Amino acid sequence: MTQRPHTLGVAVIGTGKMGADHVRRVQEVTSGARVTAVVDVDAERAKAVAARVDGCTAHTDPAAAMAAADVDAVIVASPGPAHEAALLAAFEHDLPVLCEKPLTPDAAAALRVMEAEQKLGHRRVQVGFMRRYDAEYMKLKSLLETGQLGRPLMLHNRHRNVASPPGWTSEMLINDSVTHEMDVTRWLLGHEITSVTVLTPTPSGNAPDGIRDPQFVLFETDGGAIVDVEIYVNCGFGYQVQAEVVCERGTARVGDGHAMVTNAAGRWGGIIAQDYIERFADAYDREVQAWVDATRRGEITGPSAWDGYAVAAVCEAGVRALEEGGRVAVDLVDRPTLYQD
Amino acid sequence: MTQRPHTLGVAVIGTGKMGADHVRRVQEVTSGARVTAVVDVDAERAKAVAARVDGCTAHTDPAAAMAAADVDAVIVASPGPAHEAALLAAFEHDLPVLCEKPLTPDAAAALRVMEAEQKLGHRRVQVGFMRRYDAEYMKLKSLLETGQLGRPLMLHNRHRNVASPPGWTSEMLINDSVTHEMDVTRWLLGHEITSVTVLTPTPSGNAPDGIRDPQFVLFETDGGAIVDVEIYVNCGFGYQVQAEVVCERGTARVGDGHAMVTNAAGRWGGIIAQDYIERFADAYDREVQAWVDATRRGEITGPSAWDGYAVAAVCEAGVRALEEGGRVAVDLVDRPTLYQD
Amino acid sequence: MTQRPHTLGVAVIGTGKMGADHVRRVQEVTSGARVTAVVDVDAERAKAVAARVDGCTAHTDPAAAMAAADVDAVIVASPGPAHEAALLAAFEHDLPVLCEKPLTPDAAAALRVMEAEQKLGHRRVQVGFMRRYDAEYMKLKSLLETGQLGRPLMLHNRHRNVASPPGWTSEMLINDSVTHEMDVTRWLLGHEITSVTVLTPTPSGNAPDGIRDPQFVLFETDGGAIVDVEIYVNCGFGYQVQAEVVCERGTARVGDGHAMVTNAAGRWGGIIAQDYIERFADAYDREVQAWVDATRRGEITGPSAWDGYAVAAVCEAGVRALEEGGRVAVDLVDRPTLYQD
Amino acid sequence: MTQRPHTLGVAVIGTGKMGADHVRRVQEVTSGARVTAVVDVDAERAKAVAARVDGCTAHTDPAAAMAAADVDAVIVASPGPAHEAALLAAFEHDLPVLCEKPLTPDAAAALRVMEAEQKLGHRRVQVGFMRRYDAEYMKLKSLLETGQLGRPLMLHNRHRNVASPPGWTSEMLINDSVTHEMDVTRWLLGHEITSVTVLTPTPSGNAPDGIRDPQFVLFETDGGAIVDVEIYVNCGFGYQVQAEVVCERGTARVGDGHAMVTNAAGRWGGIIAQDYIERFADAYDREVQAWVDATRRGEITGPSAWDGYAVAAVCEAGVRALEEGGRVAVDLVDRPTLYQD
Secondary structure, X not given: OOOOOOOEEEEEEOOOHHHHHHHHHHHHOOOOEEEEEEEOXXXXXXXXXXXXXXXXXXXXXXXXXXXXXXXXXXXXXXXXXXXXXXXXXXXXXOOOEEEOOOOOOOHHHHHHHHHHHHHHOOOOEEEOOHHHHOHHHHHHHHHHHHOOOOOEEEEEEEEEOOOOOOOOOHHHHHHHHHHHXXXXXXXXXXXXXXXXXEEOOOOOOOOOOOOOOOEEEEEEEOOOOEEEEXXXXXXXXXXXXXXXXXXXXXXXXXXXXXXXXXXXXXXXXXXXXOOHHHHHHHHHHHHHHHHHHHHHOOOOOOOOHHHHXXXXXXXXXXXXXXXXXXEEXXXXXXXXXXXXX | OOOOOOOEEEEEEOOOHHHHHHHHHHHHOOOOEXXXXXXXXXXXXXXXXXXXXXXXXXXXXXXXXXXXXOOOXXXXXXXXXXXXXXXXXXXXXXXXXXXXXXXXXXXHXXXXXXXXXXXXXXXXXXXXXXXXXXXXXXXXXXXXXXXXXXXXXXXXXXXXXXXXXXOOOHHHXXXXXXXXXXXXXXXXXXXXXXXXXXXXXXXOOOOOOOOOOOEEEEEEEOOOOEEEEEEEOOOOXXXXXXXXXXXXXXXXXXXXXXXXXXXXXXXXXXXXXXXXXXXXXXXHHHHHHHHHHHHHOOOOOOOOHHHHHHHHHHHHHHHHHHHHOOEEEOOOOOOOHHHOO | OOOOOOOEEEEEEOOOHHHHHXXXXXXXXXXXXXXXXXXXXXXXXXXXXXXXXXXXXEEOOHHHHHHOOOOOEEEEOOOHHHHHHHHHHXXXXXXXXXXXXXXXXXXXHHHHHHHHHHHHOOOOEEEOOHHHHOHHHHHHHHHHHHOOOOOEEEEEEEEEOOOOOOOOOHHXXXXXXXHHHHHHHHHHHOOOEEEEEEEOOOOOOOOOOOOOOOEEEEEEEOOOOEEEEEEEOOOOOOOEEXXXXXXXXXXXXXXXXXXXXEEEOOEEEEEOOOOHHHHHHHHHHHHHHHHHHHHHOOOOOOOOHHHHHHHHHHHHHHHHHHHHOOEEEOOOOOOOHHHOO | OOOOOOOEEEEEEOOOHHHHHHHHHHHHOOOOEEEEEEEOOOHHHHHXXXXXXXXXXXXXXXXXHXXXXXXXXXXXXXXXXXXXXXXXXXXXXOOOEEEXXXXXXXXXXXXXXXXXXXXXXXXXXXXXXXXXXXXXXXXXXXXXXXXXXXXXXEEEEEEEOOOOOOOOOHHHHHHHHHHHHHHHHHHHHOOOEEEEEEEOOOXXXXXXXXXXXXXXXXXXXXXXXXXXEEEEOOOOOOOEEEEEEEEOOEEEEEOOOEOOEEEEOOEEEEEOOOOHHHHHHHHHHHHHHXXXXXXXXXXXXXXXXXXXXXXXXXXXXXXXXXXXXXXXXXXXXXXXXXXXX
């Protein structure tokens, strides 16, 4: 299990906001991979990013990067229209690809990608629908899979952004935002979407001129479910993504400041962890990563021996208080200079 | 920033439950480190763990492991009484150490560790108080540091476990459980604890014979705050850790199924993320790690090109529905064999 | 303000479940009114109800009841098809009427009622849309009226019942259940509904044969809002009514186990009362009503002088504890027989 | 059940803020009672209050009011030091009394009241501990009485006020505020309090000079429970009263913006109503009271026949939409002048 194959060399295609963030992620957060090549049509930008990463080369042509010996896998984070070419190049080198959404800007191009992948005879592409990796959505999916709430009948979604970027159009609410709910619908319910209806209320005063925002989008599915999506990209108050699945015997909701909340069997509410590993798993991971990061920088940043000592002294007072009753004073030595900060 | 120093070689002392979990964590979750040595008084157990890790040696003596050329840092996860010796050995090799709590079983030993560290002249020890790395506690700490709620006056804690392990004693509620709240108190408030009082209600029927469970523990601090801890290690219903800080102008609470909730300025509630990066940062990290892990195993596990295609087709129908009004059917090609699962 | 006109004499038409409940309500809960006549086509049932109310007469003809000298106002709680005749009779006596929903079973009859009321020249009818009097909906309405969230754009409703009664049809989900959301839409938004669309997923396994349950109902309004209603009358898990209004600058939601929750200005949450009268107004009302009810029955039921004494004794100990520090014992006399229960 | 004895004539002693509010409550909110006499040492104030109530006399001497033929019962809302005399006078007339808290300012006076009541041979006094009538506390009490969570072990209370009135002292946090928690403790747990401890953190910057605010108060009980109370009367942000009972198998909490929340059996959350009567009982009561009040003023204020008509028309469109599919327009006649507002 912990026998690791060699570290994965990753080429990142596109070094804009999302691509640069993936470079950082692979280098600093991800175990078992490193960035060995970056690609951008802007050669200067590619070079600047590569210069910050040990042993990373810069390219303007995806195919050149993919031909490098130390490239084992590809992340495509270039603009949507460039995806098809990058994917086909990756197929030529038979490299696995994580491709940011959308796979392609239209269905026809996606069909061509699928045909090429089928010719390879095995899957090489993972699309970047990252909601499937969100802890809350994962819990919702797990709950649905247990079947304890029965079959899903409806799915209510809310998708709100503070403000749309310049140049946003009414169509982009569908193409850029609701695409997430399209994937969520298909993944959570395991249904294909068979029809779409879009209703538009009088636009919000927050919406830029000419933009129909918010919109109310309805899906029907081949599993007989009804799905609604409120998409409101200029709500002003925050970024909020919520989903409630209505099943035969109960509902489950994620995204409103709680952990997952269910309505079932006469009760609303959530699940309490059963042990500290479930509750604090992330804290342990973060602790060790923080310690490794600081150590590699030559620093010590976390709780010190002084903290360990002070707690030991309080424990001794606590046990005496338990045994003897009443209030027990804690005696600490003076704090040594080394532990003053 | 992304210019990484060489990968950190870590020796893990103690390969019991916690030690083995740290081996897994360093190998599979942590970026920039790998386990190069493991140590256990049980030579067979050490060998078994080392066998699963590429390039990892097994030892029974911490000092031998620390002398190895590829050991840059140490994690101490052996039983508490063995910590002092391991820490002093690490100091001899001037190695940074992440030492599981407790630093030592008593204050006198902790003082000796501190003296040795002071002789080194620089800090080498981080104690494993991992609540400081929990996302909710970190938010609580950040909020306190802004000062917007004023000075902290009281801190209410709840600490509940499903059931105590065999052999648990009344003193262990203080020494093993409330130690976390001791550290949390000192860290969150920045105060030292000056006295302890312990009150014990009639024990719960759930408590094993002779165990005073629950207990109600009170701290006074040198910053003039009052801290209370409900510790109940046989509550039966779940593992629950909650903290509410009462400040001059408001309170903030973590741990009860919500994200952090504040009471302030006439309102209770929480914070809404302002963008998708804030909301879904963990999902992106998990997505890339999952893709790297699968790729290294030679697999593809996430959303496929078919998923990308299906969403593109729904988008096209959605944009037509927006433009033309009414219900627009979605047309999909038959699902190719490659994408059936 | 507290100068009360004479007590209102009320005739209740219909003494089935709802009518009998209104008799109880007027007699026992309502200030300033009493039931002076009841009417039912079933003479025995009318007599049985009247016999339990001091000075109440029984009738089979609404008009006869309305002619009685001590009838000042009418509550219509008979079956829907009988409403029109009862309302017209009340208009002849120019009596104010509280008429249970529906006003009439169809729009044509409602038009006739309106014409008759217009001939009177003043309003006499209040329709029993009681959600307008629910504390949560009232708060939601008040919030919308402040305008602080901007103009309403969408309204999401959930309406769930445990199980439908025998004889329920698919149409009754619209006619009996969603009628409440029709009124809520018109009242909360101040819009008229201009179109209706109904979508039906594959029926739930909980739904009786042939009943399309749940349904998803959409309204468009003359104010440009989109309204959706999930109606699910065999959800099995409880009775749940929720509404979320999406406005330009925030949303507000009632009905999910919280007091009203808003999303606005980067925060989700609710309002904290500002004083004990706001928080405990209902408790004071309930306290005095309980005391009056018990007193009229010749009983004393609430906290006794013993309770007053015991609290006074604890106060004295508390003040000493505050002044002197430490733990102060409370001394109580033995509990007298009179106060043992 | 609905056979009402004659309307209760109530004398209200003390016409300050609380007394005047009780006059309003008895007259306008309470069924079956009316104010027949008011008493105040300030004759002008008594007369002014009496003048607003039909058939109400004004007095300066409680005994004179109690001697009146139309006085059946007494509410004591005068300052605490005047309670004993008023109670003894009521005992002479053998009248039932609702006495605002505190029963008396000290335990010795309370003992004298109890002795006098015992001489009467039956209970006449109810003390105004109104939290026992709060809907949330009532639910908490009911839950405890089911025994399903096991025996109560601890009770955590929070009691926060926006600001203390002028003249407030450190002792009044105990005597005026924490008295509620003393009663709540005794009533919820059914225990007597056996000791009190008070801890005071460094006072809040919000506290007036010299006032120790907040305070942390501890009770031990004869049932072996530990009770803690945070009392903070200058918190600035709102009025907040919370209670969490920790029982052997779970906890239950009221007062933080939710309905009652329990932690038990691996889940946190609340109860969903099972029918509309449970959910909307208050709305029905409020609806009928509002209709009676308006009618007695000669007004009609609620939903009109137009509202009834509009809903009937939407229903007809809705049923067609269900039967025929698609979007069905709603046709309304023009709104008649009578229904425009």
